């Protein structure tokens with residue numbers, strides 16, 4: 327409890343369930359600048375529990391920015407205003423003493439609220455299940471360079487594969503579109519030889535699922551790329567659009 | 581053909597319709613501006629230009645019908661996308677963000693396409709109801725009958741509110757084009773590290789030329805031609 331703590335006013339979204347009316351609840355906290363925003367919420371929850379109050383529901387898992395579980399909208403930015411970090415990597419030293427924070431859940435029709443700051447992102451799983459895989463067994467690790475892949479292509483595929491499926495793109499989008507997520511999942515296979523056999527069925531199936539689940543369409547505002555904790559490029563969306571057009575125009579499979 | 585209907589009504593399909601029709605309109609604007617430039621060369625140049633178009637009237641009529649269809653598709657799909665996308669932002673218990681930082685992650689033009697588009701639409705109705713009507717259907721002053729189209733222009737642009745609305749509408753069109761130009765390329769999937777920055781710059785230059793080009797005419801007629809100054 328060092329004396330370099332900073333004092334913050336937190337406005338945190340509280341909502342019992344998907345059908346309940348939600349609103350902000352105000353808290354005053356004194357927090358170490360070394361704490362992450364999730365650790366700050368942990369401390370606050372400890373205090374609330376001691377007082378016999380209901381703690382704030384929020385999600386997290388790895389707390390090192392790779393699992394995609396955590397996700398809060400801090401002052402209007404999914405994962406906070408800093409570029410290329412997940413919520414768990416947002417430290418309180420980035421805020422000034424006396425500042426007011428608004429902490430909200432990822433908002434989208436397709437992400438039903440479960441409680442407070444937790445939303446149901448299982449739609450992403452459904453999209454993945456619709457085609458985000460290769461359905462033949464690739465066996466054990468092949469010899470290096472048995473299948474030559476140019477460095478440039480490998481890099482693009484790995485960049486796409488960086489997507490942690492957190493949903494920040496949907497949260498940032500004015501249309502709650504899942505295009506960046508789907509584009510990353512489509513691209514990581516579309517670029518590599520192993521993804522070719524199912525390339526065009528995959529893109530059609532995943533987009534059909536995305537549309538069915540009520541995610542919006544893309545207005546090319548590029549807010550998703552700006553807020554993505556992994557900096558996934560909207561060029562993946564262009565690639566997906568291209569594959570979609572090619573699959574519709576030239577392939578026999580509908 | 582069920583697949584085609586289905587594809588064009590998918591999320592990407594609707595955007596492809598927007599982009600194809602948008603590009604068509606972009607090309608149309610270039611032709612329209614070039615023709616209108618004859619206004620700056622006086623009555624004979626402009627009247628001569630319009631009369632030349634009269635010679636190929638059947639062709640012009642075909643183009644007009646295509647143009648009408650393109651506009652209808654663009655506007656219909658634009659409204660549809662806007663309405664559908666509004667529904668994706670959470671229900672009544674969830675709603676919009678209380679704190680919105682969209683101005684920090686996206687451009688103004690990109691977030692206001694429906695507003696700039698709608699104002700262009702209102703303008704379009706007025707534009708057709710005045711210029712198109714008097715040129716093609718009925719001109720109470722009789723200028724059109726004697727091929728003195730130029731005077732219709734100078735008369736209309738002498739009206740302050742007409743000219744003001746014209747200028748506002750084409751400036752908003754500039755915002756629409758600034759986002760729309762590169763957006764159409766992204767929709768087609770033509771986004772590449774090498775040439776996309778060029779497309780974006782080109783789109784901005786195009787938008788500025790169109791906005792200033794079309795705005796220059798009412799400004800010229802109101803202040804310099806009819807002697808309002």
Ligand code: HEM
Pocket residue numbers: 544545546595596598599601602603605606609654655658659661662693694696697698700701704756757759760761763764765767
């Ligand atoms: C000469 C007039 C016009 C031109 C050149 C034009 C051009 C464009 C272009 C190139 C796009 C980008 C398409 C894409 O994102 O792939 C666009 C988008 C759009 N246009 Fe227009 N447009 C015009 C008039 C209108 C009008 C009258 C409306 C009326 C509603 C409108 C509404 C929209 C909307 C809402 C979008 C965004 C769609 C989205 O991304 O969700 N436009 N326009």
